Amino acid sequence: IVPVYNGEAYIRQCVESILDQSLREVQVICVDDGSTDGTVQVLEELCKKDDRLQILKQKNQYAGAARNFGMSVAEGEYLIFLDADDFFHSRMLETMYQKCKEDKAQICVCDGQIYDENTKEYLNVDYFLKRNDLPGVRPFSRKDMPEKIFNFTTSAPWNKMFERAFVEEKQLKFQDIRRANDLYFCNMALALAERITTTEERLVNYRRGHGTSLQAMKHNEPLDFYYAMLKLQEGLEKAKIFSSIEKSFANFCLGGCLYNLNTAKSGKGYSAIYRILREEGFEKLHITGHSAGYYYM
Secondary structure (H helix, E strand, O other), rough: EEEEEEOOOOOOHHHHHOOOOOOOOOEEEEEEEEOOOOOOOHHHHHHOOOOOOEEEEEEOOOHHHHHHHHHOOOOOOOEEEEOOEEEEOOHHHHHHHHHHHHHHHOOEEEEEEEEEEEOOOOEEEOEEOOHOOOOOOOOOHHOOOOOOOOOOOOOOOOEEEEEEEHHHOOOOOOOOOOOOOOOOHHHHHHHHOOEEEEEEEEOOOOOOOOOEEEEEEOOOOHHHHHHHHHOOOOOOHHHHOHHHHHHHHHHOOOOHHHHHHHHHOOHHHHHHHHHHHHHHHHHOOOOOOOHHHOOOO
16 A cells, blocks of 8 residues: 655656565555646556556545555555655565464564665665564564564554554554654554564665655644654553553653654744643653653663
Protein backbone atom coordinates (compact mmCIF):
# COMPACT_ATOMS: atom_id res chain seq x y z
CA ILE A 1 0.00 0.00 0.00
CA VAL A 2 1.58 3.26 -1.19
CA PRO A 3 -0.01 6.63 -0.39
CA VAL A 4 1.12 9.34 -2.78
CA TYR A 5 0.52 13.07 -3.08
CA ASN A 6 2.24 15.04 -5.86
CA GLY A 7 4.91 12.38 -6.14
CA GLU A 8 5.54 12.60 -9.87
CA ALA A 9 9.30 12.94 -9.43
CA TYR A 10 9.79 9.66 -7.52
CA ILE A 11 6.69 7.47 -7.84
CA ARG A 12 7.94 5.62 -10.92
CA GLN A 13 11.15 4.46 -9.23
CA CYS A 14 9.19 3.51 -6.11
CA VAL A 15 6.53 1.44 -7.89
CA GLU A 16 8.95 -0.19 -10.31
CA SER A 17 11.11 -1.32 -7.38
CA ILE A 18 7.97 -2.98 -5.94
CA LEU A 19 6.82 -4.57 -9.17
CA ASP A 20 10.35 -5.90 -9.75
CA GLN A 21 10.38 -7.76 -6.42
CA SER A 22 11.43 -11.41 -6.43
CA LEU A 23 8.15 -12.17 -4.65
CA ARG A 24 5.69 -12.01 -7.53
CA GLU A 25 2.40 -12.82 -5.78
CA VAL A 26 1.67 -9.31 -4.59
CA GLN A 27 -1.16 -6.82 -4.79
CA VAL A 28 0.23 -3.29 -5.19
CA ILE A 29 -2.24 -0.59 -4.13
CA CYS A 30 -1.32 3.03 -4.85
CA VAL A 31 -3.66 5.54 -3.21
CA ASP A 32 -3.53 8.97 -4.84
CA ASP A 33 -4.32 11.59 -2.21
CA GLY A 34 -5.64 14.28 -4.54
CA SER A 35 -2.43 14.97 -6.50
CA THR A 36 -2.35 18.04 -8.74
CA ASP A 37 0.76 17.05 -10.73
CA GLY A 38 1.36 14.15 -13.12
CA THR A 39 1.33 11.42 -10.46
CA VAL A 40 -1.83 9.72 -11.68
CA GLN A 41 -0.64 9.71 -15.29
CA VAL A 42 2.57 7.93 -14.28
CA LEU A 43 0.60 5.36 -12.29
CA GLU A 44 -1.85 4.76 -15.13
CA GLU A 45 1.06 4.16 -17.50
CA LEU A 46 2.56 1.62 -15.10
CA CYS A 47 -0.86 0.00 -14.63
CA LYS A 48 -1.03 -0.83 -18.34
CA LYS A 49 2.18 -2.83 -18.01
CA ASP A 50 1.34 -4.81 -14.86
CA ASP A 51 -2.13 -5.81 -13.74
CA ARG A 52 -0.92 -6.36 -10.16
CA LEU A 53 -0.97 -2.58 -9.75
CA GLN A 54 -4.21 -0.97 -8.60
CA ILE A 55 -4.90 2.78 -8.33
CA LEU A 56 -7.30 4.23 -5.77
CA LYS A 57 -8.16 7.93 -5.67
CA GLN A 58 -9.37 10.17 -2.87
CA LYS A 59 -9.53 13.88 -2.15
CA ASN A 60 -6.59 15.22 -0.17
CA GLN A 61 -6.92 13.70 3.32
CA TYR A 62 -3.24 12.90 4.00
CA ALA A 63 -1.34 9.64 4.19
CA GLY A 64 -3.14 8.13 7.18
CA ALA A 65 -6.52 8.18 5.46
CA ALA A 66 -4.90 6.93 2.24
CA ARG A 67 -3.32 3.98 4.04
CA ASN A 68 -6.63 3.09 5.67
CA PHE A 69 -8.35 3.26 2.26
CA GLY A 70 -5.75 0.95 0.76
CA MET A 71 -6.03 -1.42 3.70
CA SER A 72 -9.80 -1.64 3.21
CA VAL A 73 -9.35 -3.30 -0.21
CA ALA A 74 -6.19 -5.29 0.51
CA GLU A 75 -6.56 -9.06 0.08
CA GLY A 76 -3.08 -10.33 0.94
CA GLU A 77 -2.00 -12.41 3.90
CA TYR A 78 0.41 -9.66 4.93
CA LEU A 79 0.42 -5.87 4.63
CA ILE A 80 3.28 -3.47 4.08
CA PHE A 81 2.93 0.32 3.86
CA LEU A 82 5.60 1.93 1.70
CA ASP A 83 6.34 5.60 0.99
CA ALA A 84 6.17 7.00 -2.53
CA ASP A 85 9.56 8.73 -2.39
CA ASP A 86 11.52 5.64 -1.28
CA PHE A 87 12.71 2.59 -3.23
CA PHE A 88 13.42 -0.95 -2.17
CA HIS A 89 15.78 -3.92 -2.44
CA SER A 90 14.51 -6.47 -4.95
CA ARG A 91 14.26 -9.19 -2.28
CA MET A 92 12.63 -7.07 0.40
CA LEU A 93 9.14 -8.60 0.24
CA GLU A 94 10.37 -12.17 -0.17
CA THR A 95 12.84 -11.88 2.71
CA MET A 96 10.32 -10.39 5.11
CA TYR A 97 7.56 -12.78 4.06
CA GLN A 98 9.82 -15.78 4.59
CA LYS A 99 10.81 -14.52 8.04
CA CYS A 100 7.15 -14.09 8.95
CA LYS A 101 6.34 -17.61 7.83
CA GLU A 102 9.38 -19.19 9.50
CA ASP A 103 8.66 -17.54 12.86
CA LYS A 104 4.86 -17.47 12.52
CA ALA A 105 5.28 -13.75 13.15
CA GLN A 106 2.65 -11.04 13.20
CA ILE A 107 5.27 -8.38 12.42
CA CYS A 108 8.65 -8.46 10.67
CA VAL A 109 10.99 -5.47 11.01
CA CYS A 110 13.86 -4.94 8.57
CA ASP A 111 16.80 -2.55 8.47
CA GLY A 112 17.35 0.18 5.91
CA GLN A 113 19.69 2.87 4.69
CA ILE A 114 19.38 6.54 3.78
CA TYR A 115 19.67 7.68 0.19
CA ASP A 116 20.71 11.34 0.09
CA GLU A 117 19.05 12.98 -2.88
CA ASN A 118 21.57 15.84 -2.93
CA THR A 119 24.82 13.86 -2.78
CA LYS A 120 23.47 10.62 -4.34
CA GLU A 121 25.16 8.71 -1.52
CA TYR A 122 23.89 5.82 0.59
CA LEU A 123 24.32 6.22 4.34
CA ASN A 124 24.04 3.52 6.98
CA VAL A 125 22.38 4.57 10.23
CA ASP A 126 21.65 2.63 13.41
CA TYR A 127 18.12 3.72 14.25
CA PHE A 128 16.01 1.87 11.66
CA LEU A 129 16.83 -1.35 13.53
CA LYS A 130 18.88 -1.09 16.72
CA ARG A 131 20.52 -4.50 16.88
CA ASN A 132 21.93 -4.03 20.38
CA ASP A 133 18.45 -3.46 21.81
CA LEU A 134 17.00 -6.70 20.47
CA PRO A 135 16.40 -9.69 22.74
CA GLY A 136 18.18 -12.97 22.08
CA VAL A 137 15.05 -14.81 20.96
CA ARG A 138 12.98 -14.86 17.76
CA PRO A 139 10.13 -14.29 17.68
CA PHE A 140 9.73 -11.91 20.62
CA SER A 141 7.14 -9.58 22.16
CA ARG A 142 6.95 -6.70 24.61
CA LYS A 143 7.26 -9.26 27.42
CA ASP A 144 10.79 -10.08 26.25
CA MET A 145 11.85 -6.41 26.10
CA PRO A 146 9.38 -4.26 28.09
CA GLU A 147 11.88 -1.42 28.50
CA LYS A 148 12.75 -1.18 24.77
CA ILE A 149 9.67 -2.24 22.79
CA PHE A 150 9.19 1.29 21.38
CA ASN A 151 12.89 2.07 21.06
CA PHE A 152 14.46 -0.62 18.88
CA THR A 153 13.07 0.75 15.61
CA THR A 154 11.30 3.78 14.17
CA SER A 155 7.59 4.60 14.28
CA ALA A 156 7.44 4.43 10.50
CA PRO A 157 5.59 1.56 8.77
CA TRP A 158 7.85 1.23 5.73
CA ASN A 159 10.30 -1.20 7.37
CA LYS A 160 7.58 -3.42 8.83
CA MET A 161 5.43 -6.20 7.41
CA PHE A 162 2.18 -6.88 9.29
CA GLU A 163 -0.02 -9.95 9.30
CA ARG A 164 -3.39 -8.72 8.02
CA ALA A 165 -5.40 -10.98 10.34
CA PHE A 166 -3.54 -9.50 13.32
CA VAL A 167 -4.17 -5.91 12.18
CA GLU A 168 -7.86 -6.64 11.66
CA GLU A 169 -8.21 -8.49 14.97
CA LYS A 170 -6.72 -5.54 16.87
CA GLN A 171 -8.71 -3.07 14.75
CA LEU A 172 -5.63 -0.98 14.06
CA LYS A 173 -6.05 2.12 11.92
CA PHE A 174 -3.83 5.04 10.96
CA GLN A 175 -4.83 8.42 12.34
CA ASP A 176 -6.40 10.99 10.03
CA ILE A 177 -3.84 13.68 10.83
CA ARG A 178 -1.30 15.35 8.57
CA ARG A 179 1.86 14.37 10.38
CA ALA A 180 2.74 11.43 12.65
CA ASN A 181 -0.31 9.52 11.42
CA ASP A 182 1.71 6.30 11.66
CA LEU A 183 2.91 6.71 15.27
CA TYR A 184 -0.17 5.17 16.87
CA PHE A 185 -0.56 2.34 14.36
CA CYS A 186 3.05 1.13 14.42
CA ASN A 187 3.62 1.40 18.15
CA MET A 188 0.28 -0.15 19.11
CA ALA A 189 1.09 -3.02 16.77
CA LEU A 190 4.50 -3.54 18.40
CA ALA A 191 2.94 -3.41 21.87
CA LEU A 192 0.11 -5.82 21.08
CA ALA A 193 1.97 -8.35 18.94
CA GLU A 194 2.85 -11.68 20.51
CA ARG A 195 5.31 -12.68 17.77
CA ILE A 196 7.72 -10.12 16.27
CA THR A 197 10.68 -11.09 14.12
CA THR A 198 13.45 -9.16 12.35
CA THR A 199 15.88 -9.29 9.48
CA GLU A 200 19.09 -7.29 9.69
CA GLU A 201 19.29 -6.86 5.93
CA ARG A 202 19.07 -3.25 4.76
CA LEU A 203 16.08 -3.56 2.46
CA VAL A 204 14.68 0.00 2.38
CA ASN A 205 16.28 2.99 0.67
CA TYR A 206 14.89 5.96 2.58
CA ARG A 207 15.18 9.10 0.47
CA ARG A 208 16.01 12.38 2.17
CA GLY A 209 17.03 15.83 1.03
CA HIS A 210 14.34 16.46 -1.58
CA GLY A 211 12.39 19.03 0.46
CA THR A 212 8.87 17.76 -0.30
CA SER A 213 8.40 15.15 2.42
CA LEU A 214 6.24 15.69 5.48
CA GLN A 215 9.40 15.85 7.58
CA ALA A 216 10.51 18.82 5.50
CA MET A 217 7.17 20.56 6.05
CA LYS A 218 6.72 19.97 9.76
CA HIS A 219 5.94 23.65 10.38
CA ASN A 220 2.41 22.66 9.38
CA GLU A 221 0.56 21.15 12.35
CA PRO A 222 3.66 21.11 14.62
CA LEU A 223 1.73 19.44 17.47
CA ASP A 224 0.45 16.41 15.56
CA PHE A 225 3.23 14.25 17.03
CA TYR A 226 2.12 15.18 20.55
CA TYR A 227 -1.52 14.33 19.96
CA ALA A 228 -0.42 11.02 18.41
CA MET A 229 1.57 10.21 21.54
CA LEU A 230 -1.48 10.91 23.71
CA LYS A 231 -3.56 8.64 21.47
CA LEU A 232 -0.96 5.89 21.85
CA GLN A 233 -0.98 6.26 25.63
CA GLU A 234 -4.78 6.05 25.62
CA GLY A 235 -4.66 2.86 23.56
CA LEU A 236 -2.07 1.24 25.81
CA GLU A 237 -4.08 2.07 28.91
CA LYS A 238 -7.25 0.71 27.33
CA ALA A 239 -5.40 -2.52 26.54
CA LYS A 240 -4.22 -2.60 30.19
CA ILE A 241 -0.55 -2.91 29.24
CA PHE A 242 0.69 0.66 29.81
CA SER A 243 2.20 0.11 33.25
CA SER A 244 4.35 -2.79 32.03
CA ILE A 245 5.98 -0.72 29.26
CA GLU A 246 5.80 2.78 30.75
CA LYS A 247 9.59 3.23 30.79
CA SER A 248 9.89 2.47 27.09
CA PHE A 249 6.95 4.77 26.35
CA ALA A 250 8.37 7.66 28.40
CA ASN A 251 11.79 7.39 26.75
CA PHE A 252 10.22 7.12 23.30
CA CYS A 253 8.15 10.24 23.96
CA LEU A 254 11.09 12.16 25.42
CA GLY A 255 13.18 11.47 22.34
CA GLY A 256 10.32 12.37 20.02
CA CYS A 257 9.49 15.58 21.86
CA LEU A 258 13.09 16.81 21.84
CA TYR A 259 13.52 15.84 18.18
CA ASN A 260 10.44 17.78 17.13
CA LEU A 261 11.46 20.75 19.27
CA ASN A 262 15.00 20.83 17.91
CA THR A 263 13.93 20.42 14.28
CA ALA A 264 11.00 22.88 14.29
CA LYS A 265 11.04 24.76 11.00
CA SER A 266 9.59 28.02 12.27
CA GLY A 267 9.63 30.18 15.37
CA LYS A 268 5.87 29.81 15.65
CA GLY A 269 6.12 26.02 15.55
CA TYR A 270 8.96 25.97 18.08
CA SER A 271 6.99 28.19 20.47
CA ALA A 272 3.88 26.01 20.17
CA ILE A 273 5.84 22.83 20.94
CA TYR A 274 7.82 24.42 23.78
CA ARG A 275 4.73 25.86 25.40
CA ILE A 276 2.63 22.70 25.39
CA LEU A 277 5.49 20.51 26.61
CA ARG A 278 6.26 22.92 29.43
CA GLU A 279 2.66 23.44 30.48
CA GLU A 280 1.40 19.86 30.28
CA GLY A 281 3.17 17.59 27.82
CA PHE A 282 6.07 16.21 29.85
CA GLU A 283 3.76 15.42 32.73
CA LYS A 284 0.94 13.90 30.67
CA LEU A 285 3.39 11.69 28.79
CA HIS A 286 4.91 10.39 32.05
CA ILE A 287 8.30 11.85 31.19
CA THR A 288 8.82 13.72 34.46
CA GLY A 289 9.15 12.41 37.99
CA HIS A 290 11.84 9.78 37.47
CA SER A 291 15.45 9.42 38.57
CA ALA A 292 18.27 10.14 36.12
CA GLY A 293 18.87 6.45 35.47
CA TYR A 294 15.36 6.09 34.10
CA TYR A 295 16.28 7.84 30.86
CA TYR A 296 18.25 6.38 27.96
CA MET A 297 19.48 9.74 26.62
